[in-house]
Amino acid sequence: MNRQRRKEVWQRRTEDRGQWASKTEYLLVVAGQVVGLGNVWRFPYLCYKNGGGAFLVPYGLFALLFGVPLFLLETAIGQYTQEGFVTCWTKLCPLAQGVGYGHIIMKMFDLSFIIIQAWALFYLVFSFSSQLPWASCENTWNTGNCLSLQILNSNSTNQTRLENATSAAVEFWERRVLGMSGGIEELGRVRWELALCLLACWVFCYFSIWKSVRSSGKVAYVTATFPYAMLLILLIRGATLPGAQDGIYYYLYPDLNRLANLQVWIEAGSQVMFSYSLSIGTLPVLASYNEYNNNCYKDCFWLCLLNSGTSFVAGFAVFSVLGFMAQSQGVTVDTVVDSGPGLAFIAYPQAAALMPLPQFWTVCFFLMLLFLSVDTHFVTVECLITSITDFFPNLFHKKGRNEIFVLVICLVFFLMHLMLVTEGGIYIFQLFDYYGATRACNYFMAFFQCLALSWGFGADRIFNIIEDMAGQRPNVFFKLCWKCIIPAVSLISFILYLVEYQHLKFNGWYVYPDWAYALGWTMMLSSVLMVPLWAAGKILVTVRTSTQHLSALCHPAEDPALQRTKMGEETSVELVTHGVAT
Template identity: 30%
Template sequence: MYFMELVMGQYSGKGPTAVWNMNPSAKGIGVSMALISLIVAIYYNVIMAYTLFYFFSSMQTNLPWMECKDEWYQYGCVEKTTPNIPYCSFNMSVNYEKFNDTACRCFENSTFHMSSYLDPLGFNCTNTTWKGDEPVAVAQLFFDKAVIEKAPTLKIDEMGAPLWKLSLCLLLSWIVVVCCLIRGVKSSGKVVYFTATFPYVILLILLVCGATLDGALDGVIYFIVPKWEKLLDLKVWVAAAGQMFFSLSVSFGGIIMFGSYNKFSNNVYGDAMLIAVMDVVTSLIAGFVIFTTFGGMAKKLGMEVKDVAKAGYGLAFVAYPEALSQLPVPQLWSVLFFFMLFTLGLDSEFALLETILTCIQDEFPKTRKYKSYMCVGFGIVCFFLALPCVTPAGDYVVTIMDHFGADFSVLFVATCECMAVMWVYGARRFVRDVEYMLGRPPRPVFYWLFCWVFCSPILIGLLFLYRMIAYKSPEISKGVPYPVYGQVIGWVLTVIVMSPIPAFFLYKLAKAKGSLMERLKTITTPTPAWGPNDGSDKRTLYNENLQDTKFGIDNPASPKY
């Protein structure tokens, strides 16, 4: 699908909405892509604000996620853990005691490992491993209590005001994005030379550091040795498909948008292959970086790698900061790491915001001369729309936007996109367009036709149906689903994202004239505006009398053209 979308954009020179001149009935797909990009752009910049918060927090003598604050001990805060120490139980009547000026922080009815014996009058239990209830790492409490100040539950009347520190980080993030995009793709393209290469430098440095840790090999083994029984779990495949869509930005509209800025004769096939391969290579490098560090952490803590590894926010803002704190000069590595995360986020934000702007400019060409003003305006609007995401309940808002606005909705859009192109516009026409643009069809042509016509729409459609049938609400905490009104808001967001597809189809159908079949033919026939972006005579490209006897497809590369 990545190759298909690049071809659509490069061949037509149009963005995600105007490209559907190939099949006017499917214009709603482009609108849905723009809406998904808008939703993701809003909450994704909130995550970038988190990285800026950590970036500035790293510039301290002591990293704030290395030390428990007094008020955090009531939540089970643990700074470090020491393995393989005999344990004993204490029933403490108070949460805080002092013996000979040595701080001893324990909890009522808790069982823990003693880290050391000082003397008969006292002991130090600051660094302990809980035997009973699971402790809470100081890095987790720093994120929950100091960064997002997470509310205990999602209540509209208790969301609270935007947190001023996060709001400033969010404002700075949007200012950087707008400044980089204000002059269009050309200016953002120059920035990408740095933002796309700098992360590799940091990843390689962190890989070397991680490989030197004791226990790094355990992490690598956990990373590369597959658990075959997991391959039988359909949830794994659904999660993998979702990650692939998000990683490559398939069906978000960004690929079509970037393709529309390519030269008409650009080797889009090579670009698609290179991006796909580099995506896999980057994922592998990042995986080795992460799991070598996790292996070192697990060895030091006397735990299994699987117990150290975390996903989602826990990976970027809990587990990895904790791992970085174990390296020499942790402030330096933390600054570099979170600067790297911010630059990675910039690339995604460029694509998301530029997709929306391109859609507007394609539909209203007169707005092109106001591109700078539009960019600033969208930045301001999106900043204010994102303010609920930086309140104490903002973490729940971000989850709703991600889960309902840009998760299985993308699978629905992708299914409709495949069918609209390959089943309605026609796979033969599409291959012919590729051949006209590149001078040869994609090879092997039957493989691509099989993937485009059968595999992609059917498999993605089945994945979408599975996600809908096996729907599970996001959780406030383990075993506690979101309240009904929170889920209703989420489903309303889903309907808003997906409704343009049937809405535009019905609108075009009602507007057309003639019988039902005549109307269907009218709204699915390419408009006069559809054609190659090379200035050629577009009408001759649809002469059905010219056939390629070798491939059985229309061949506009014929000398007769």
């Protein structure tokens, strides 16, 4: 009877709220979200920087002890509650609802990464030129210190000239694409070409989510699979280049001495958090559109394996090209490799320009980059909108997704992001990236999330929920991770971040003004402080207005109509909370 009642409640809710048309759509959307830009440039760079093959040791341990258990936990609570990342806490642990509000703030900062789409689209358009503009110095934006690729790769180039020069690829990036000003104080004018690219990205985002999961699930068939085709092409091409073996050697050479460095372990944990999309509210929202009986337990393992496997394979594609580039210039790999935008928008375009049919390879690369960022972005917007509309189910769920509301959200953020396409926009983007949704926020949210669910709501109840939904009981190892390992690692990592904090410096030399650092800390604390402030406010209101015990804030009361169930059916009773039954 209890199980049938849960199914009826779930069916009524999904009819109003919507659900995935098929299991395939869900898997493709989640895969598109977790497999993103971090797999293509961040993981290979961290491997190289932190001991090559030795980095796989801490990465593997963090994936096993931190990534997979937290991935399962977030997926399970979303599928069970059928709610966004804010309202789900009313059915689990109302005291921790501040985690959901913190996720809203983090999502708003995450949306600034759409600028990477705009940059990729800009490069893609120029990739169809008869002569790639970042390969020569015969352009209006080049300076007298510019060196073309032919001269840069010439062994006869004067060493003094090399020290005082900049490559054509760097000048195209800084002077043509960004039009960089002297600092964040000089925003300058809006670069209309980038603004058009930004508009195109937001238009595509709107039509990807305007029908909620009914449209985003269909879009994922292309956006989640196409990058793999491009990655395979680039991998094959990279492996056949001269010098590829040197790049792969630098990528995988194990420096076991680096394992004694605490920073290596911290960055391994950060990479797992980043690439698995943990503690940002995405996984619960995507899982909330699943059928109640979906086997989330099995999905978790396959999706995590896909993510880590893609990261590892992408390293071969990236570093084989960097090895080729190093051999062409007569230098070592460590002088051409870089992290973040430098790798994607300087090093790789410069290397592709040296290959036969350079236009083809740059088109492949930037198409892959574009689709990787598109997936992550429209899923982020979808999760934000879902969590907002779940506040007003009578307004949005009964009538279907309000397409005007989605349009308003996209339009508002497009106007806000125009500051990112100004001449000082790159300085603002780096500020968002460094402070807005930094790893400190992720670790802080993971700590309180596991604390609330495993100790407040109850790890045993979560086990019962997963068993009821997936048809199999999780290994007791996951309980140990949720209750002890993840909270301990998260708290230690958060403290270490604060202890080792250093001010952001753009390109290693530009120092931001004091007001920018104050703004950065405000951005970070705006999400972090939502958790304790909400908990304190909830306790204060409960103590003053109710005689109900405070423990009710940690796990909602069971449905009174079901409290008469026999002790032999206790497991089923625990699964029907007051929030779901009503």
